[in-house]
Amino acid sequence: MDSDVFAQLVVFTQQVANGLANGMGYVLIAVGLTLVFGVLRIVNFAHGEFYMLGAYFTYYVTALAGIDYLGALVLATLAVAAIGIVANQFFFRPLRKEHEFTILLSSLGLALLMANGAEYVFGADPKYVPTRYADETLEIGPVVVTQQRVLVIAVAFAMIAATYWFIRHTRMGKMMQATAQNPEGAQLTGINTGFVHAYTFAFACGLAALSGALVGPTAMLTHTVGDWAVLKGFIVVVMGGLGSVTGALFGGILLGVAESLGGGYVSLGFKDAIGYAIIILVLLWRPQGLFSAGSGRR
Amino acid sequence: MTAAPRMRALGAVAALAVLPWLTGNAFLQHMMVLWAIYALLALSLNIIVGYLGELSFGHAAFFGIGAYTSALLSMQWGVPVWLGPFLGAIVAGAFGLVIGFVALRIVGPQFAILTLGFGAILHTITNYWVDLTRGPMGISNIPPFSLGPIALDFAQARNMYYVALVFLLGVAYVCHALMTSRRGRAFIAVRENPALAASIGIDVFATKLHGFVVATAIAGAGGALYGHYLRVITPELMSLQYVAALIIMVIVGGKGTIVGPLIGALVYVSLLEMLRAAGPLRLVVFAALLTACVIFLPGGLVSLWRRLRERRLAPEPAGASA
Numbered sequence: 137m138d139s140d141v142f143a144q145l146v147v148f149t150q151q152v153a154n155g156l157a158n159g160m161g162y163v164l165i166a167v168g169l170t171l172v173f174g175v176l177r178i179v180n181f182a183h184g185e186f187y188m189l190g191a192y193f194t195y196y197v198t199a200l201a202g203i204d205y206l207g208a209l210v211l212a213t214l215a216v217a218a219i220g221i222v223a224n225q226f227f228f229r230p231l232r233k234e235h236e237f238t239i240l241l242s243s244l245g246l247a248l249l250m251a252n253g254a255e256y257v258f259g260a261d262p263k264y265v266p267t268r269y270a271d272e273t274l275e276i277g278p279v280v281v282t283q284q285r286v287l288v289i290a291v292a293f294a295m296i297a298a299t300y301w302f303i304r305h306t307r308m309g310k311m312m313q314a315t316a317q318n319p320e321g322a323q324l325t326g327i328n329t330g331f332v333h334a335y336t337f338a339f340a341c342g343l344a345a346l347s348g349a350l351v352g353p354t355a356m357l358t359h360t361v362g363d364w365a366v367l368k369g370f371i372v373v374v375m376g377g378l379g380s381v382t383g384a385l386f387g388g389i390l391l392g393v394a395e396s397l398g399g400g401y402v403s404l405g406f407k408d409a410i411g412y413a414i415i416i417l418v419l420l421w422r423p424q425g426l427f428s429a430g431s432g433r434r
Numbered sequence: 435m436t437a438a439p440r441m442r443a444l445g446a447v448a449a450l451a452v453l454p455w456l457t458g459n460a461f462l463q464h465m466m467v468l469w470a471i472y473a474l475l476a477l478s479l480n481i482i483v484g485y486l487g488e489l490s491f492g493h494a495a496f497f498g499i500g501a502y503t504s505a506l507l508s509m510q511w512g513v514p515v516w517l518g519p520f521l522g523a524i525v526a527g528a529f530g531l532v533i534g535f536v537a538l539r540i541v542g543p544q545f546a547i548l549t550l551g552f553g554a555i556l557h558t559i560t561n562y563w564v565d566l567t568r569g570p571m572g573i574s575n576i577p578p579f580s581l582g583p584i585a586l587d588f589a590q591a592r593n594m595y596y597v598a599l600v601f602l603l604g605v606a607y608v609c610h611a612l613m614t615s616r617r618g619r620a621f622i623a624v625r626e627n628p629a630l631a632a633s634i635g636i637d638v639f640a641t642k643l644h645g646f647v648v649a650t651a652i653a654g655a656g657g658a659l660y661g662h663y664l665r666v667i668t669p670e671l672m673s674l675q676y677v678a679a680l681i682i683m684v685i686v687g688g689k690g691t692i693v694g695p696l697i698g699a700l701v702y703v704s705l706l707e708m709l710r711a712a713g714p715l716r717l718v719v720f721a722a723l724l725t726a727c728v729i730f731l732p733g734g735l736v737s738l739w740r741r742l743r744e745r746r747l748a749p750e751p752a753g754a755s756a
Contacts, residue, residue: 179543230729236726237489240543241685245725250677252717258713363674367554370547378544409558412551419540419548 151400152393157285157354159392160292162346165365166384169427171268174316174379175336177236178228181243183344184366185250189216190345191361192258194214195265205267209349213342220341224334228327247362253350254359265353288350295346296385297363303381312336316379344369375418450599451743454592455706463591469703471599471660474697476683477605478652483681484690485613485623486645489546492533492553494676496526496650498560500657501667502567505576515579518554519601519658526654527647529556534646538639550677572668577661587665594663601659605652609692612648621645682724688734697735 169183193212195402197203203211227246243270269283303309315332316321325330348365355361375381391411399407454463475497483664499520503578507521509512537548540590560567567573579597586594612618622640623631623653661667671677679702687698709716727734 179546227725227729236542237487238732240489240546241681241726241728244678244681245721245728248721249718249725252721255714256718361519367550370550374544374547404560406558406562409555412555412558415551416536416548416555419544420536423540423544 144303147400148397149279151396153279153281155393155396156389157281157288157392158396159349159389160289161388162368162372162391163296163385163388164292164343164350165369166388167296167381168343169366170373170376170379170381170384171312171367172340173373173410175312176228176333178239178243179236179378180340181240181366182205182223182227182247182250182362183340183369184218185247185254185365186220186344186362187348187365188254188359188362190348191265191357192254192263192348193274193345195263195353195357198266199263205269209346213346213351216345217338217342223262223335223341224337226365228337229330229333243357247366251359251362253328254362258359260359262356262358265357266407267353268358270353282354284350284353288354289348294382295343299343308332308335312350315361329393331405348428352413368411371415374415377424447603450484450603451596452721454595455727463595463705465707466596467591467598467663469699470595470602471656471663471705472679472683473696473699474481474605474656474659475653475665475680476687476699477602477609477692478649478656479680480684480689480691480695481612481645481649481652483611483684484619484694485621485625486640486642488538488541489543489544489681490549490646490649491674491677491681492551492556493649493653493680494547494674495556495672496530496551496653497657497660497676498667498669498672499526499529499556500654501661501671502560502657503654504658505573505667506566508577509573509575515577515662516652518662519655522658523651523655526657527651530650531643534643534650538642538646540662553672553677557669560672564714567669571672572666573661574666576661576665576667578665584637587663598659598663601655606692606696608648608652613692617641617644641690679720682720684734686723686727686734688736691734691736692742694734694736701735 165183165187168186169180171179172178172183190212193215194205197208197211201208225247227242228239230268231242267284269287272283273280274286275281275284303312306365311322311327311332312335314325314327315329319329322332337421346363348361352361368391370388372384374387375390376385376387382399391414394414395407395410446517454466457463462600475493479490479493482488482493500519503525504515504518504522508515508518513521533549533552537545539554540548563569579594584590584593586597613621620636623634623636624638624641631641632638650684657671683698683702684695685698686701687696688694692754701723705715705719705723709719712719731737733740
């Protein structure tokens with residue numbers, strides 16, 4: 137075999153591996169976004185800010201409190217989930233009966249509040265989340281992946297599997313499904329939909345924070361990272377179909393790999409535009425998403 | 435228009451016309467110019483948000499297109515600066531036509547996400563097409579408007595204010611005329627109930643596209659005014675920060691009215707300066723203002739006045755003064 141072709145194949149596989157790690161980070165963001173849309177009917181523009189908080193909390197817990205990275209990951213996830221309960225209580229619960237337009241604006245307000253509040257509290261200088269896995273690598277033949285990326289992929293897959301199982305087989309998961317399908321019907325059967333809403337929202341925020349804690353160390357951390365995260369989440373959710381967990385999984389992997397390959401072979405500068413081009417095509421061609429049978433058009 | 439509102443409108447125009455003579459402070463006059471330009475932009479977004487009832491997250495991109503079009507035409511092809519706002523409007527409106535033609539097939543939150551995507555693509559292209567736009571460096575030394583030998587830059591803020599005011603009043607009049615016309619009533623019908631509007635013979639898609647193109651063209655003209663006044667533009671004009679600023683002006687002032695966006699722009703420009711010392715906290719205040727308005731005052735600041743007046747006129751039958 138020609139060594140040139142082999143080298144190109146290695147580069148290609150390397151790009152796909154890196155894209156897979158980024159993509160799994162997107163999946164964690166998007167699953168929360170899609171759950172919040174499915175159960176609460178909220179398009180949450182502030183979702184990326186919980187990713188940002190997850191990354192910052194991990195930074196402070198490891199760098200300042202000196203707790204191990206994996207412990208910090210868990211602490212950050214739980215803390216942000218708790219903040220999610222508060223955010224839902226003040227920004228979304230009072231607007232439950234309002235037009236979707238009003239709710240979207242409220243979430244925009246929350247996003248601006250959190251992003252700018254983060255600049256005020258955490259400062260504008262970029263931070264680097266320390267992790268002992270960033271410098272260690274895993275070699276699979278000629279392909280080299282940092283252990284941090286392997287960790288992202290493994291934890292994200294485990295978490296998505298757990299979420300899937302949770303929604304299908306637990307009492308709470310079934311209550312979430314019922315609330316998503318028919319809120320009034322769910323209330324009639326005795327489900328406290330307010331509690332289900334709060335639970336779902338907190339769960340989604342926790343997933344976003346976990347993504348921030350995992351992916352945060354692979355890049356520079358600033359207070360504007362939430363904008364980036366929510367845009368990626370939107371792209372994935374639109375690709376997979378609003379409200380579909382499976383769609384979010386495939387959409388996230390597809391976006392991560394497409395960006396990685398586009399950045400490697402076309403142009404690094406336009407890497408971010410690939411995602412937007414994808415959502416424009418998807419919304420026009422299949423507004424309900426690539427992986428969803430439901431209707432997205434009203 | 436009946437006599438009383440017409441008098442009130444004329445009074446407001448007269449007050450705006452003498453405003454810059456009340457102060458010799460060049461900085462305050464500069465703020466007035468900024469207000470007039472932002473008010474123009476807020477009025478344009480209000481056509482989409484207030485009249486058509488759709489939320490656009492990409493409006494700043496059209497502002498940027500107008501600014502870049504006018505700056506590049508005047509600097510590279512020597513097109514007269516005074517044609518800038520009109521050419522900026524034409525080019526931004528053309529982009530609005532294409533993007534609106536595509537995006538308006540979708541409604542609700544998906545439309546907001548789609549416009550966000552289009553806006554972000556335009557922002558990215560402006561940032562990376564360095565040969566044309568000079569990328570993140572931006573364009574500087576843009577020629578200002580001029581009256582004979584006098585250049586209307588910062589030093590001539592008072593005169594520039596009148597230029598911006600003429601455009602602002604023109605746009606405010608267009609909005610007023612539009613909303614009292616048959617087409618304006620069609621906008622409201624489409625906003626309130628698209629299915630019902632379609633059933634009485636309104637072409638919902640064409641109506642929305644009309645509003646969207648007008649709104650984007652006005653934003654383009656505003657961009658040209660901004661570029662030739664500040665004389666420096668960067669791709670930041672198309673960023674989410676400006677999208678959020680425009681949305682804050684429209685919502686805080688009061689969507690669906692003409693006075694609302696003007697008040698919203700005033701609140702934005704004055705708070706921006708008053709809170710300059712507060713640093714990052716400033717944007718937190720804006721965000722809190724937006725959220726508070728969305729939750730507690732959905733009609734914006736103008737609705738406060740209406741509420742007070744209704745309380746005073748409570749004994750009269752409702753709607754008598756409308």
